[in-house]
Amino acid sequence: MSAHLPPPDTHPAPAVTIVMAVRNRRLYDTLAQILGRLSPPPRLIRAASPAEMCRFTAEHPALIVADAFALLEAHTSNELHTVKRCAGAAPVLALLPADAREYRDVAVRLGANGMVVVERSATDLLPEVERLLGRTPLVDGVARRISSIAQHSAPAGEAVYDESSGALSWLEDRSSRAVEALDPAGTFDAPPAATVEALAPDNGRTFLRGLTLTAAAPSGTAGQQWHARTACNLNCGGHYCGLDVTVRDGQIVKIEPADFPDDRYRRVCLKGISYVQMVAHPDRLHYPLKRIGARGEGRWERISWEQALDEIADRMRATIDAHSAESLMFFPYSGQLSALNGISGVYLRLASLLGASGSDLNQFGLDSAVPSGIQDTFGAGTGYLANDYADLPNSRLVLIWGANPVHSRMNWWPFFLEAKRGGTGLITIDPRYSATAAKSDAWLPVRPGADLHLALALLNVIVERDWIDREFVLGHTAAPLLVRDDDGRYLRASDVPGMRGAGDSPLVWDEAQERAVPAAEARQPALDGAYAVKGIACRPAYALLRAMLAPHTPDAVADKVGLAAARIIELARRYATTKPARIFTLYGIDRWHHGATFGRLIATLAALTGNVGIPGGGAGVDGFCDSALFVSDFTFPDGKAYRPINPAGLPSQILSGEPYPIKAAFVAFNNWLNQWPDRTRMCQDVLPRLDLLVTADLFMTETARWSDYVLPAAMLFEREDMVKGPGPYIQYQPAIVSPPGDCRSDLAIAAGLAERMGVGEYFARPALDYLEEVLASAGPETAGLSAQDLRERGVLRKNVPDEPPVAHAERRFATPTGRIEFYVERLLPYGRALPDYEPPIEADPDGALARRFPLVCLTEHSRYRVHSTFGNIPWLRELDREPEALLHPSEARSRGIASGDPVRIFNDRGYAVLRARLSEAAPPGAVYLSQGWQSPDFLDGHPQSLTHDRTNPANALGPNCSFSDVLVEIARERPGHGAR
């Protein structure tokens, strides 16, 4: 089942030449007829013998079809090897007399690239030919790449001289890049000679300032070697890859993927392996540090833990006394997700015990816009709910929209791959030709920020053409519910005199009874029309939706979206008629002011087509039916609870003191200054208002550098804990090696503070006891599981069924009406009861600001880092040396920017200077940055100074950061200006 949409207007393919080494005339005629269906029809040359075939290779055939076994009868296999050698680089397709393994083995040995059984030619020949021909550009591209360079090894780290282009060029080996700039001067990127010198002094290794590179100890595996099993606990998408760790002479020397009962979960990524370089990284913090001089100066004195904890506790008490317990903010975030030493663990426990403020676990402050919209549509608690990743193969079609899972969910991608192999169509909708787009069946480029236009147009088509799942729409959505004309609320039985007995049931118009009744009693609910119920004028919500959608036709939005109307209609048709279909998103569009509306629109698409609560269906972020965090009584001991603060609102609260002042912050698992917006305001206005800023971390991050105290934390290999995942499993994390220097686990750090704050007994038990407590109170999926058992076995299965969980399987929706709501009363005060178009807050192409700052500044996730974690790992920095600004050649040309030039990205709030990289994969009108780099990595400035912290007051899950709803301009940085 193909997911192919009408392809973009491509250049007409030239006719190819195919040499047919086929002796039998009738067979040749049959095959020629089949091949004539290629478009355009190929030029065929018939060769009746290997010798004849060799003569025709001068015609440079694109393909050779060889009836190898018929030829074998008359010739020796040596002569057939001649066929292969004459074929040169052209692929050979062997015809097999029968589908027998022996024939296939011989064909492989003869060098055939593909095979077709003769009697199945009618069905199999064309697909195999198209497959082989379709790969020719790739094969040619690689062959040209590896043989065009003069025969010269690649000296480690050095440039390789390219005779053909006459310029120095780098050996291309970094898959962090998308399509290379199609530079007319050469076959791959050749930084102009002038910039090579600028690159040379540091060679992109500014992060290794001060690191001494030494020869390793002599290789050898003498000494004790043992294995331990643990799990990664980063916020890379809840992968929680199991890690098999080799320890030798007290050092972690190797990391491999650990086993699972279900082998599909056995995986690791290049980052997980690179932990080996993180554990023993020379830059790891080993001792508590106290600031000397001003914040951010970077001068420190080493102090003891005693002194650090004493002083911090004293200053915390002073803050509490001067203001309130809540004025102290504990700010752990998603840097680590383990049960105890993670976001929902020890620091929030301490916050609860002290009555302090803490990170809101229900309102994350980012990644919460799209889920707000999902939640408004499907009901309370559903914002992050979606069919499990393992359910993907059940979909017949998946729209990957505003997401790049090949990069940011790289170890969930195998489930997408499994789906694709089973015939699921993958369509990626993204302004940029991403790695995910490259692995999908089709890619639809949309203009940045134009996703709402597309979603509205899809709904318009589906509604106008009545491609809805009527039964589902009538039975489970608010479509038939009557909405009052006067105040816009749903009409309820309690509104209508004479219907009081029905409580506050929402009413529908029953065409059979010709009156309004509670939805459950209707035989024929109306979806359109206008009615008066005891004098109250009202209409079905579906009629309102339809009216709202009316202007959003494919023709009306085509230019705004950047897609032809016909493609939009075809996408709507494909989505509505291929069932089950899934809309998969992540946080690309969440980073826009209108992210919640996008969430509502995709949820509405799924609801109208009946793709809710079924295997293979759904619309939502990620693929989890259960939170990937342990939230339990451990976080709320003795029923005490900290005062939650949405981090997106934290800077404003610090500035304004409303609703109450925040004067001290303890930051952990969180690179606040690097990852949250409006860095200039943070440094100049917000942080100076804090009397105390403490950071616990592994390295001197951006945030640590601005702190008063920096505490050296232990890594996941150095303390006992557990993680909730992946899939149906939970995993144990043993303490495998000792923490280096004076590093302490976060549990120990919290315990040290707690002791001094009078609540030490809550941290005094062994970690395993707390793991037991977490398992017992984290919900039914882990109830009854024993931490002791987990410690012994390393992996346990949660109490979940075998089948991958399906979201909304029970089709119970905790909305005010009990139905899926595309009409949301809560949003009436904002004028947004219906999910109509909502413009970007800043990056509106029609807005005035776009005239000064014409480029949308988009940030993507790199596969070489998880946010800022792994940014200083040498192995990974060799692959991804420095930040780059990805730019379409048209935007670069008009600004005189060449690939490799240093460029300044700027707006009224700030700037960043880094190198540009041109790519045809990037859309015009945007610049792409990769988030997570820190100040020392840039030539100057920082991209977080470009962003703002304007939030959408309508979001159900509170304020959210709109990192991508940002406009910038870009200019070539003058040589010697701003560069290090």
Place this chain on the structure above:
Amino acid sequence: MARAKHYVMVIDLHACTGCDTCSVACKQENNLPEDVWWTRVITVSANGEANNGHAYPDVRLDYLPLGCQHCVEGPCVDVCPTAATFRHPELDCVMQDPSLCIGCRYCTIVCPYTGVRVYAQDQPRYVLPFPTGDNTIVHRAQTVEKCTFCAHRLAQGQEPACVAACPTRARTFGDLNDPDSVVAELLRSRAHFQLLPEKGTVPSVYYLI
């Protein structure tokens, strides 16, 4: 009569996402020094000739992992003056012994697959003060290095590190002379190509398409 093994690597380009996990697994296993890589992933624009009019949004992108092709008839083995490059008699892969290598680079010159070898001109440098992985090789200045199909792991009955680490299972390894092997079945059933077959080196790496 026991048949000799013919180890091959089969790489599924549909599954490969260019994540470089294989490259890093190799780096770890063989304790590779700074800037030395024995396998890497090439990013390829499949648009053919440079700037032949293909522009956004008519673009394509592929990934191809590239390392030593362990050719059955590789010229590198023939030209090496010190037999530092040799075909392992039992394990069937093309080895590179840095203790014998004099850095003449003849192997690199005759090998048609530019980029699969690394010449370590300077002293190897490391960030960690201890070796990683299980390959006991000692890296030396002025030697040529390349992938060895993890001969040290093959000897223990283990797969090469890159194969074990690949998260999408794009890489498969096995004995093509064994008709029951996974690699034999893959090549029987899926279209595939090899790099530069016209050079006649008979490489041992296949790419599934």
